[in-house]
Amino acid sequence: xxxxxxxxxxxxxxxxxxxxxxxxxxxxxxxxxxxxxxxxxxxxxxxxxxxxxxxxxxxxxxxxxxxxxxxxxxxxxxxxxxxxxxxxxxxxxxxxxxxxxxxxxxxxxxxxxxxxxxxxxxxxxxxxxxxxxxxxxxxxxxxxxxxxxxxxxxxxxxxxxxxxxxxxxxxxxxxxxxxxxxxxxxxxxxxxxxxxxxxxxxxxxxxxxxxxxxxxxxxxxxxxxxxxxxxxxxxxxxxx
Ligand code: GSH
Numbered sequence: 588x589x590x591x592x593x594x595x596x597x598x599x600x601x602x603x604x605x606x607x608x609x610x611x612x613x614x615x616x617x618x619x620x621x622x623x624x625x626x627x628x629x630x631x632x633x634x635x636x637x638x639x640x641x642x643x644x645x646x647x648x649x650x651x652x653x654x655x656x657x658x659x660x661x662x663x664x665x666x667x668x669x670x671x672x673x674x675x676x677x678x679x680x681x682x683x684x685x686x687x688x689x690x691x692x693x694x695x696x697x698x699x700x701x702x703x704x705x706x707x708x709x710x711x712x713x714x715x716x717x718x719x720x721x722x723x724x725x726x727x728x729x730x731x732x733x734x735x736x737x738x739x740x741x742x743x744x745x746x747x748x749x750x751x752x753x754x755x756x757x758x759x760x761x762x763x764x765x766x767x768x769x770x771x772x773x774x775x776x777x778x779x780x781x782x783x784x785x786x787x788x789x790x791x792x793x794x795x796x797x798x799x800x801x802x803x804x805x806x807x808x809x810x811x812x813x814x815x816x817x818x819x820x821x822x823x824x825x826x827x
Contacts (some may be wrong), residue, residue, distance in 0.1 A: 592616075594823040596641030601648035605636070605664045610679070612637045613649060613660040615823055617812045619678050619710075620672040621659035622802060626762040627676045630798035641823055659726075673703060674795045676759060688759040695753070699760040702743065702752055706764045709736045713767055713774050721817060730823035741783035750792055757796055767792055773809045 594615065595602075605611040612628065614621040614637050627636050640649050640658055653660045653670045661669040661678065669678045678707040680688050683827040690696050712733040719726045744752060768790050771777050780786060793799050804812075808826040 590823075591640065592637075592827055594639040594641040595649075596644040597646055599646050601646070602638050604666070605662050606744070607664050608634060609664065610635045611662040611676055613652065613658050614639055615642050615658050617804070617809070617816075617823070617825075618642075618658050619713075619770060620657070622766035622769075623672045623763055624661065624675045624679070625660040625802045626765065626798050627679050627688065627759070629801045630688065630757070630762065630796075631633055631679060631686050633679060633683050639823060643821060643823075673763060676763065680754060688757075688762065689808055690758065692751060699753055699758065699763075702760050703763050705740065705743070709740065710767055712736070713770070714720065716776060716815070717774055729778055730776075733776065734781065737779055737783050737786060741786040744785040751789065757793070759767065759792060761789075762798070765799060765813075768793070769799070772810060773806065813820065 597620055597735065599690050602611075610628075610633060610654075612621070612624055612635055614625065616639055625637075627633075641644070642656075642658070650656055652662065652668050657670065659670065659672055659675050661675045669675050677689065689699065713727060716726050716729050716733065719729060751757050752764070771780065780790075804826070812822060812825040815825060
């Protein structure tokens with residue numbers, strides 16, 4: 588088995604071929620983008636192995652697979668390589684027909700893509716605010732902006748009157764946005780969810796999902812990792 592919990596860095600031997608009947612995920616344990624792919628792999632029960640990458644000291648063989656140098660990356664037994672988190676998730680949903688996560692209806696599918704675009708305007712705040720805080724800067728304007736964006740996401744959900752963003756059961760869009768909500772307390776940004784009652788209820792429902800439960804880390808582990816990250820020396824193996 589090629590799975591590596593401990594991350595592989597420069598100078599490590601390239602992993603062997605992906606076993607038949609399996610797909611491989613190149614990941615970093617705490618990466619929210621790779622978390623999207625991990626959620627989809629678990630939700631759909633896809634047999635996979637995982638290779639974690641040292642993102643501060645990437646192996647050359649990893650850069651050959653994804654010239655962007657980013658995780659997540661998927662690899663098939665045929666050596667096909669797929670990267671960029673939403674693309675990896677759509678690929679898995681298309682190839683593995685069991686428990687479809689994207690709606691078949693083109694309009695509904697388009698709605699999910701639009702929501703993902705809306706959410707992609709929120710993710711930068713998860714990095715900008717903690718960084719500005721660390722630099723001793725005033726973050727009140729950034730926090731106000733983030734609150735407005737989360738309120739607008741809350742209104743979208745309220746208008747839908749459904750339990751999740753794609754209906755009354757979890758679909759792809761919920762998994763696409765979940766990883767940042769799982770980390771919101773760790774980033775010290777929970778107060779930015781003030782006035783978002785529907786979003787808070789959604790978060791509680793998400794916490795009951797088996798794929799969410801299977802892929803999350805205890806908060807002490809997140810805290811420990813982000814401390815090393817903030818110090819500029821991320822310990823990707825933290826807690827192992
Ligand atoms: N647009 C990419 C996606 O959606 O997959 C973003 C992925 C990403 O930023 N991953 C981070 C990474 O690989 C880890 S959370 N960083 C390595 C680097 O920036 O060199």
